[in-house]
Amino acid sequence: MGYPGTLLPLQLDGVTFTAGGRTILEGITARIEAGPRTVILGPNGAGKSVLMRVCHGLLAPTAGTVKWNVPDRPGRRRQAMVFQRPVMLRRSAWDNITYALKLAGVARKDRDRRAQAALEQVGLSRLAQSQARVLSVGEQQRLALARAWAMRPEVLFLDEPTAGLDPTATGEVHRIIQAIHDAGTKIVMTTHNLGLAKYCADEILFLNEGRLLEQTPAERFFTQPASAKAHAFLCGELLWH
Template sequence: MSMDMGLGSTLLHLQDLGVSYGRLTALQGVNLQVQRGDFIALIGANGSGKTTLLQALHGLLPHSGTRSVASPAPAQVMVFQRPFILRLSVWNNLRVALWLAGVPAAQRAARAREALARAGLLELRERPARALSGGQQQRLALARAWAARPDILFLDEPTANLDPTGKKEVEALLASFRAEGMTLLMSTHNLGQAKRLANRVVYLDHGRMLANQATADFFNDHADDRTGLFLKGELKWDL
């Protein structure tokens, strides 16, 4: 379903969305609007539905309820927790991604060079991409995504396996993407990262969305409920 939306308005809208895998209900009753320029952090315990929600927002999963997109449809890219890196050079990983994104051939070299420079990988452009460190591979995945110029970037735990330096480098890239007007949705277990980067936090618990608030409000408003237990690290498995 599409919606006529102007600049600064809703890009995606979920209404009573549910996702099931056989008898397992992964998401239920999710209502969410994604506004142009948002940086939304999805948080919750393992199995709460964060990755499923990202994939549903991206249009990858069958679902109940309604998923509506703006018209014209926003360009979307998703970077997975373990991004797929082609058995090619760093440079050719960019070139192939731009070809798949439909970027004209005459623009690919300049755009690939700009993206690699931005990610701090230009000097490594001839290196086999799978020989890069984990942090470098994640930055390569982000460079590929940014080079496609998406309106919306979905990120599934983009710094989960990185050391502190790698996390800092990736966070800096993401902050710069948002500063340019890109809309980002990111799942994360790093609450400090959510505070630093996101303007809005969505908290999921057993497939239900229990909170959807401005970041400052979210971290101040949940002293006594299940969300507060999660923030304090006291949410038990049997609850």
């Protein structure tokens, strides 16, 4: 499409977000590069999902800046997000994808081809004409991933993509995330699941009480956490903080 340059890196400088008189994010500075899979970890209430929404542009920071390498154009965005509870349109699985592609400005001749490929990639071809809202929770999450993948995003934000899924469905989502990464899309993900983080992460952003305490390679984080809070989190002491 002739985009000038790539979106990444994404630079956050002093990002603060407050709501209802409460500071949810405080002074976060980080640089998110292309390539490595970035997982945002932290205990409940750390601000993980809010940080992801600020990065994606759904929320504006109260203070500080969020800056892509090049501007992301409204209407034909080069980044996508899949939520913990994906929104399904009252349409078939197929139409959920083709309608999203239409809104994104994809030419009609390309929509069906992309939808077919995306459903095949997530193992839902047989359910293409099923109503999206009657699919199982795991199938809906796979459809949400297919819908996002069909957009061919440069960056894909995933908010707790395996929350509430059984082990089989979780394994399917693991596989899909890996395939999207292998296809060249930058993955940025939040999760409470340390097993998923170890499986998917190349780097970790560790949040606690709205502050970024660590941005470090995943292997180092899991073997030699630099902060006492991160060590406590890995030991389970902060999981329900």
